[in-house]
Amino acid sequence: MSEPAETANQIDTKGVVVGLVGIYIAGISGIPYLAFLAGIGAIFATKMGADAVRRVCSYGIGTGVPSIGMLALGMGVIAAMFGLAIGKMYNAVFIGPIVGLVLALVIGFVVGSLTNKVIKLNIPVMERCLTEIAGAGVLVLTGFSVMVAGSMDFAVIVEKVITTGYIAPIFILGALGILHPFNANLGPDETQDRTLVHSYSCGAITMAIGGVCSIATIDPIAAILSIVIAAAIWYVNFMGFVRLVQRDAGAGYVGTGLLPPGAM
Amino acid sequence: MIDIITMLATHWISIIGIVIGGICIAVGVHFVPVGGAPAAMAQATGIGTGTVQLAAGSGLTGLLAAGYMYKTLSAAGAVGISEVILICATGAVGAMIMMTTTMIVGNWVYIYGVGVPPASAKVEYDPITKNSQAPYVAPGTVGQGMPTVCFVSGTIGGLLGGLGGSLVYCMLMWVNGDPAISSIFAIGVFLVNAVLPSYNIQGTIEGFHDPKFKRVPKAIVACFIASLLCGIIAVMIPGTAMFGGI
Numbered sequence: 275m276s277e278p279a280e281t282a283n284q285i286d287t288k289g290v291v292v293g294l295v296g297i298y299i300a301g302i303s304g305i306p307y308l309a310f311l312a313g314i315g316a317i318f319a320t321k322m323g324a325d326a327v328r329r330v331c332s333y334g335i336g337t338g339v340p341s342i343g344m345l346a347l348g349m350g351v352i353a354a355m356f357g358l359a360i361g362k363m364y365n366a367v368f369i370g371p372i373v374g375l376v377l378a379l380v381i382g383f384v385v386g387s388l389t390n391k392v393i394k395l396n397i398p399v400m401e402r403c404l405t406e407i408a409g410a411g412v413l414v415l416t417g418f419s420v421m422v423a424g425s426m427d428f429a430v431i432v433e434k435v436i437t438t439g440y441i442a443p444i445f446i447l448g449a450l451g452i453l454h455p456f457n458a459n460l461g462p463d464e465t466q467d468r469t470l471v472h473s474y475s476c477g478a479i480t481m482a483i484g485g486v487c488s489i490a491t492i493d494p495i496a497a498i499l500s501i502v503i504a505a506a507i508w509y510v511n512f513m514g515f516v517r518l519v520q521r522d523a524g525a526g527y528v529g530t531g532l533l534p535p536g537a538m
Numbered sequence: 539m540i541d542i543i544t545m546l547a548t549h550w551i552s553i554i555g556i557v558i559g560g561i562c563i564a565v566g567v568h569f570v571p572v573g574g575a576p577a578a579m580a581q582a583t584g585i586g587t588g589t590v591q592l593a594a595g596s597g598l599t600g601l602l603a604a605g606y607m608y609k610t611l612s613a614a615g616a617v618g619i620s621e622v623i624l625i626c627a628t629g630a631v632g633a634m635i636m637m638t639t640t641m642i643v644g645n646w647v648y649i650y651g652v653g654v655p656p657a658s659a660k661v662e663y664d665p666i667t668k669n670s671q672a673p674y675v676a677p678g679t680v681g682q683g684m685p686t687v688c689f690v691s692g693t694i695g696g697l698l699g700g701l702g703g704s705l706v707y708c709m710l711m712w713v714n715g716d717p718a719i720s721s722i723f724a725i726g727v728f729l730v731n732a733v734l735p736s737y738n739i740q741g742t743i744e745g746f747h748d749p750k751f752k753r754v755p756k757a758i759v760a761c762f763i764a765s766l767l768c769g770i771i772a773v774m775i776p777g778t779a780m781f782g783g784i
Binding site for chain 1: 542574575588589590591594716718719722723725726727728729730732733734736737738740741756757759760763764767768771772774775776
């Protein structure tokens with residue numbers, strides 16, 4: 275593991291701020307064409323989760339990296355839906371994402387403490403990283419749910435995201451964006467920038483799938499806007515990922531001939 | 539406006555149900571023979587994947603079975619304690635079917651594909667069949683495939699996992715009456731209670747005969763606290779029907 279270019283605090287700040295701003299603009303404005311902003315916020319939250327997974331899993335947790343990503347979304351789904359429901363119950367829809375985030379941080383800290391104090395896994399960064407991962411989980415779920423529903427209203431999200439079953443791809447792909455980057459890049463030559471660029475491209479794939487789901491739920495033009503933006507983000511970051519893989523390969527690489535020269 | 543305190547006071551029995559369900563899931567994870575990556579290469583006893591994938595697979599199968607049973611029973615009348623027992627039994631059978639299918643097909647692959655006899659390196663003799671194990675363990679490995687004791691243990695694990703998952707689902711259905719919200723919440727509670735025990739066993743376990751099985755009490759304590767927290771939050775979420783429908 276090399277020295278990180280971005281510190282954990284910087285990544286967390288960006289993840290939480292961009293995540294919440296994106297969700298709020300998309301949720302409160304009520305303009306369907308701005309729904310993609312919630313997806314962009316969720317991509318930054320995905321990156322925050324992927325960096326926390328990278329730090330905690332470099333200790334070797336013994337169960338494989340995927341377990342921690344599923345834990346993130348398991349805690350995240352409970353906190354996210356509770357936050358949105360509280361907003362609806364008190365007729366203050368705008369408090370939803372904040373309540374969900376705060377609750378997720380609490381659950382993450384409690385589960386992290388249980389892992390270290392009761393189960394005695396003894397990983398020094400466990401509490402902090404599980405807190406961040408739970409926060410990332412709630413922002414990813416809220417972000418993509420708001421993007422698909424085009425609203426922060428709990429009743430609308432239940433009708434358009436949960437009852438329709440679109441929550442399933444959001445759940446699994448959101449978890450993949452958090453767990454897959456480190457799972458794919460781990461090893462002695464893992465570098466932070468490569469892992470994080472990979473997390474952007476995973477998040478963009480989730481956003482594109484969310485865009486496809488929103489064709490039926492909000493507006494075809496808004497959906498196409500989301501899909502095109504997500505595809506652009508994916509293309510830029512995936513090409514960046516390929517470049518970083520070639521950089522980290524060091525001594526050199528030989529194309530296998532699957533793609534014509536110059537395609538990459 | 540719906541009062542949070544009233545919801546907690548009304549639904550305390552559901553919180554207890556969710557905690558019991560969470561503990562069932564946590565204990566169930568310890569019964570499932572998980573071998574991880576070494577087992578996928580026939581170098582360790584157990585199913586060749588991670589705890590979470592197995593627990594999630596059996597839990598979701600159980601949830602599907604339980605959901606169908608809930609739909610059938612609730613069409614006939616109100617869902618009481620005896621119906622909950624039937625639903626939990628259906629969920630347990632669904633999860634057991636998933637788990638046994640995975641183990642039997644895995645064993646076919648190990649026996650006829652890889653060409654190794656199922657054997658455990660953790661015990662000298664299989665506690666159920668009393669067959670000697672050591673001569674059949676390939677040198678340099680820690681066993682392979684699913685011997686009888688692991689198969690039986692895995693079936694018990696599926697039973698407990700399915701039972702716990704269905705119980706959580708029933709309790710949430712009592713609270714909000716919305717199958718979609720209840721099932722996604724049951725999955726959330728299920729994953730939290732499946733991952734914490736998987737840290738407890740450090741990723742691999744052979745079943746109830748494995749020395750690691752003695753760590754169960756720690757997982758029960760951890761999952762009790764985690765499920766209590768999840769349960770308190772989950773029962774405060776009303777179904778959309780309480781908002782006057784959509």
